[in-house]
Amino acid sequence: MKAFVLIEPGKAGWYDAPEPTVTPYGAILRPIAVTPCSSDVHTVYGGGSRKAPNLILGHECVAEVLETGELVCDFAPGDLVVVPAITPDWRALGIQEGNFKHASAPFSGHQLGRSVPGVFAEKFLIPDADTTLAKIPEGITLEQALMCVDVVTTGFTGAESADIKIGDTLVVLGIGPIGLMAVEGARHLGAARILAVGSRPVCVKLAREFGATEVLSYKDGNVTDQVMERTGGLGADGVIICGGGDEVFAQAVDMARYGIGTISNVNYYGGTGSLPFPKFSGGRGMAGKTIHTELAKGGRVRMERLLKMVQYGRINPEKLVTHCLYGLDQVETALQLMKEKPEDLIKVMVRIDWK
Incomplete structure (x- = not known):
C-alpha cells in the first residue's frame, strides 16, 4: 500500500508498505482527513531518537473503520472516528499507577508515527479500538474533529497543568x-x-x-x-x-x-x-x-469530551485550519508547509476522498 515514510533523517517520501493485519482488539482504518504536525517536522528534520526504517509518519487523523477484530465491541466498519494522537496501551500496568502517557516506557503514549506505523497511509492499525477511538457526533465537521485529536487536547493539557x-x-x-x-x-x-x-x-x-x-x-x-x-x-x-x-x-x-x-x-x-x-x-x-x-492527554474518553465542547458550541477549533489540500499524495506538500510556516498558515488539512 502507498505510505508516506521517514526514509532517513532529513528525508521523507513515498514507500510501498505492507498492509496492516487486524488484531483481536484492534481496527483497520483508512484516513479521511489528516494534518501534519510540527512533531512530524521534528521527526523528519530535527533528529531525535532513532526510528525504524521506512517508518510511516503521521498521528493526526479522522478515519473510517474498515475492519474490526473479534473482540471489538463498540465500533464497526463504516464508522467515522477521530484517532487521538496519543494512544497509550491501556492494558499496561503503569496505567494503574495513573501514568497515562509514559506507562510502559518514555513516550509510550505517543506511538503513532514514532514507534509504530502512523496514519499517512492507505490503511493503518489501531491495536485497541474500544479504548482509543471516538465516534464523531452528527453536525461536527472534519475540520473540527481533526483539530481535536492533537492541537486541542495538547493546548488544553497545557492549561489544565x-x-x-x-x-x-x-x-x-x-x-x-x-x-x-x-x-x-x-x-x-x-x-x-x-x-x-x-x-x-x-x-x-x-x-x-x-x-x-x-x-x-x-x-x-x-x-x-x-x-x-x-x-x-x-x-x-x-x-x-x-x-x-x-x-x-x-x-x-x-x-x-x-x-x-x-x-x-x-x-x-x-x-x-x-x-x-x-x-x-x-x-x-x-x-x-x-x-x-507534559505530554498531551489521549484516549477515547478525552476525545469524546473534547468533541462535546465542539458539539455544544464551547470551542471553534476549525478556525485553526487555514489551508486545505485534497488527496493522500498532498501529505508531502502539507509537511513542507508546516516546515516553512508561511505567514498565513496555522494548520493545513489534507482531505482524502476514496473513490
Missing part, C-alpha cells in the same frame, strides 16, 4: 495552533487575564478571538520585562509554554510569581543537553514555583 484558578493572570508563550488552544483552555478554566506572546498577524487575530486580553511581541523588547511591567512586578500566576527555543524555559521561570507561580510546558525542545534554569528568579532553588512538563 497550569493549575488555573478563577481570576488568575496567565501568560501563553507561543501562539501557534497549540498556544491558541492553550489560550482557549485557560479562558474556559477561569483565567481572567491572558497575555499571549506572538507576532504573526493570523495568530494574533485568533488569540484575541479565543480569549487573550493582551498580545505581546518579542519584537517589542524583552518579553519577561513586558510581563513584569504589566503585572506590577508580581509576575503571572501561571505560564504555559507552547513554542520557542530553549530560552523560553528560563523566561517562563523568570515571569512566574514567587510562591504560587506554575509553569506548564507542552513545548518540544530538540537536541540534547540541558534547559536553562535561572538561579535568581528561581529563588536560588527556593522560589516556590511549580514546573509541569
Whole structure:
C-alpha cells in the first residue's frame, strides 16, 4: 500500500508498505482527513531518537473503520472516528499507577508515527479500538474533529497543568495552533487575564478571538520585562509554554510569581543537553514555583469530551485550519508547509476522498 515514510533523517517520501493485519482488539482504518504536525517536522528534520526504517509518519487523523477484530465491541466498519494522537496501551500496568502517557516506557503514549506505523497511509492499525477511538457526533465537521485529536487536547493539557484558578493572570508563550488552544483552555478554566506572546498577524487575530486580553511581541523588547511591567512586578500566576527555543524555559521561570507561580510546558525542545534554569528568579532553588512538563492527554474518553465542547458550541477549533489540500499524495506538500510556516498558515488539512 502507498505510505508516506521517514526514509532517513532529513528525508521523507513515498514507500510501498505492507498492509496492516487486524488484531483481536484492534481496527483497520483508512484516513479521511489528516494534518501534519510540527512533531512530524521534528521527526523528519530535527533528529531525535532513532526510528525504524521506512517508518510511516503521521498521528493526526479522522478515519473510517474498515475492519474490526473479534473482540471489538463498540465500533464497526463504516464508522467515522477521530484517532487521538496519543494512544497509550491501556492494558499496561503503569496505567494503574495513573501514568497515562509514559506507562510502559518514555513516550509510550505517543506511538503513532514514532514507534509504530502512523496514519499517512492507505490503511493503518489501531491495536485497541474500544479504548482509543471516538465516534464523531452528527453536525461536527472534519475540520473540527481533526483539530481535536492533537492541537486541542495538547493546548488544553497545557492549561489544565497550569493549575488555573478563577481570576488568575496567565501568560501563553507561543501562539501557534497549540498556544491558541492553550489560550482557549485557560479562558474556559477561569483565567481572567491572558497575555499571549506572538507576532504573526493570523495568530494574533485568533488569540484575541479565543480569549487573550493582551498580545505581546518579542519584537517589542524583552518579553519577561513586558510581563513584569504589566503585572506590577508580581509576575503571572501561571505560564504555559507552547513554542520557542530553549530560552523560553528560563523566561517562563523568570515571569512566574514567587510562591504560587506554575509553569506548564507542552513545548518540544530538540537536541540534547540541558534547559536553562535561572538561579535568581528561581529563588536560588527556593522560589516556590511549580514546573509541569507534559505530554498531551489521549484516549477515547478525552476525545469524546473534547468533541462535546465542539458539539455544544464551547470551542471553534476549525478556525485553526487555514489551508486545505485534497488527496493522500498532498501529505508531502502539507509537511513542507508546516516546515516553512508561511505567514498565513496555522494548520493545513489534507482531505482524502476514496473513490
